[in-house]
């Protein structure tokens with residue numbers, strides 16, 4: 001989190017991580033198309049080819065709350081295993097992570113490897129994934145060999161973070177995932193006393209005004225696996 | 234959906250490389266031969282040049298003196314400076330150009346990210362295989378003195394083809410490295426600008442504050458754990474005395490009791506024992522918290538444990554006329570856990586089931602093989618949904634025919650001090666800490682526990698999934 005008192009700006013950095021081709025860039029594009037131009041700039045893509053992201057995508061969002069400008073910078077990192085140094089660079093100063101997993105059973109292993117890489121990258125920069133706001137998105141629910149809902153429901157129940165379903169290529173579950181992360185991040189700031197100090201509101205009020213302004217839904221239940229949605233910590 | 238244009242990184246030498254810095258970097262390389270070394274922009278204009286301050290070689294000046302040789306020379310120089318397509322240049326490998334005097338040039342294209350920044354042109358130099366000028370030069374003009382040309386040619390610095398190539402490669406590598414570095418910086422700056430980041434110190438300060446807040450919370454947690462353990466010990470001591478004296482009374486050591494008095498004393502003992510059980514649980518729970526319960530894991534036969542634990546409960550079950558039986562599938566693999574802790578899991582589950590099962594009900598323990606998605610390590614609760622993978626497991630299921638647990642509350646029964654808030658629960662005494670301890674242990678072993686409907690109808694089943702030991 002960054003706070004510029006003079007400019008009255010609060011900046012939060014969200015990073016979309018996950019294995020190659022899971023749909024991170026697609027998530028950003030959907031949000032871009034869904035959010036009114038007033039509140040977003042265009043997507044900035046640094047280095048990409050037909051085979052995916054090579055450096056990063058960035059979608060800057062901004063919303064005014066009272067006299068404070070809240071900036072939400074959404075990044076994607078490249079999923080390719082080799083580009084771990086790039087990921088570490090982009091992850092610096094991150095406030096929240098969306099882990100985009102690929103639902104296809106064939107990708108179960110690369111999901112896990114990518115997550116381990118994420119944990120390691122965070123650890124290398126002195127961060128701990130256990131204290132970092134995190135939501136998991138199982139994308140490509142439309143894939144023929146997608147893992148069954150029942151399996152993911154059970155896992156979501158036991159894990160400690162919200163798990164959401166998505167078909168990013170059709171725009172489904174994308175807003176919900178973003179809002180779920182925003183929710184976790186705002187609650188975390190609230191616990192640390194930051195929200196009261198900067199925005200003078202509680203996390204629920206902040207969430208509703210930001211999502212309202214961006215034109216995104218606040219009801220996530222439909223997109224959550226397991227008992228999710230309402231039990232973020 | 235539309236893809237926006239990628240940010241175009243700067244792609245000219247002028248934007249990427251400081252000429253002064255480049256001159257300084259190339260100077261030592263140039264000193265090796267002191268033959269002219271030029272770096273040209275993509276449009277073939279000169280970006281920097283390293284040349285002998287005494288001017289071009291005497292031979293070159295001689296070439297310039299005659300019209301035909303001068304124009305041939307200009308043609309050749311234009312050729313060395315012309316841009317090359319990437320494919321033809323084999324990604325910047327030096328290309329040789331031969332002058333009609335026998336001197337040579339090397340040219341190499343500077344590619345960065347698939348785009349040409351310009352090129353390096355090195356020469357003229359004398360190939361060390363050529364002692365004299367090419368006679369073709371003297372043939373260009375009758376006025377040319379072949380002996381003079383030969384002498385000046387032999388005075389030019391001589392280099393092997395390999396030496397010339399490596400000077401060019403070194404130059405190219407230096408420029409490309411400098412350019413790549415500043416391109417990456419420019420890209421970063423572009424991102425930075427796009428997001429309008431504030432001062433870095435603010436970021437660091439915020440992070441520190443959050444870290445401190447976290448450390449404080451952890452410390453509070455630890456203190457709470459210690460507090461529970463201490464206070465519980467303090468409670469245990471007087472309670473042990475109460476139990477001891479109640480026992481002595483009931484054994485008529487303080488005089489013979491009448492039936493009513495004996496009844497009262499029995500109530501005192503029962504309640505005190507119940508309290509002692511709870512305090513013991515609190516101590517256990519606090520201790521588990523502190524040690525993070527790193528259970529030593531070995532293969533354990535859950536079936537055998539289940540039969541043993543069921544047997545120990547038979548007397549108390551009989552008192553309530555509850556049937557208790559253990560059903561073990563013989564193909565069940567061993568679980569990976571710690572026998573003492575697993576016994577406690579079973580004990581707590583059965584104890585809990587008996588407590589909530591009314592008279593004439595039944596408690597059933599089932600042990601059978603299954604497969605489930607479990608994570609490799611107990612610390613993997615963060616990201617478990619992506620870290621877990623399907624593996625052989627042992628299912629331990631303790632079902633009762635009790636009052637049941639509403640669906641919405643099933644997650645919470647494993648929280649410490651949780652009580653299903655019904656009259657029945659109060660009547661039977663709370664669930665206390667038994668299930669919280671079960672969850673701590675199962676978590677530590679890397680298993681999972683949940684509440685399901687009883688497969689046989691009324692009541693619930695507590696289902697524990699444990700990783701199977703590798704066979």
Ligand SMILES: Nc1nc2c(ncn2[C@@H]2O[C@H](COP(=O)(O)OP(=O)(O)OP(=O)(O)O)[C@@H](O)[C@H]2O)c(=O)[nH]1
Pocket residue numbers: 018019020021022023024025026027051052053054076077078079080139140141142143166167168169170
């Ligand atoms: N079937 C299906 N395809 C999807 C879905 N979401 C994204 N895709 C496709 O998956 C491919 C990869 O998507 P990207 O968004 O580029 O993936 P990425 O995670 O950014 O990949 P990297 O940049 O390589 O790390 C594209 O062809 C998408 O159209 C989905 O929900 N279902």
Ligand SMILES: [Mg+2]
Pocket residue numbers: 024025026052053076077078079
């Ligand atoms: Mg991408």
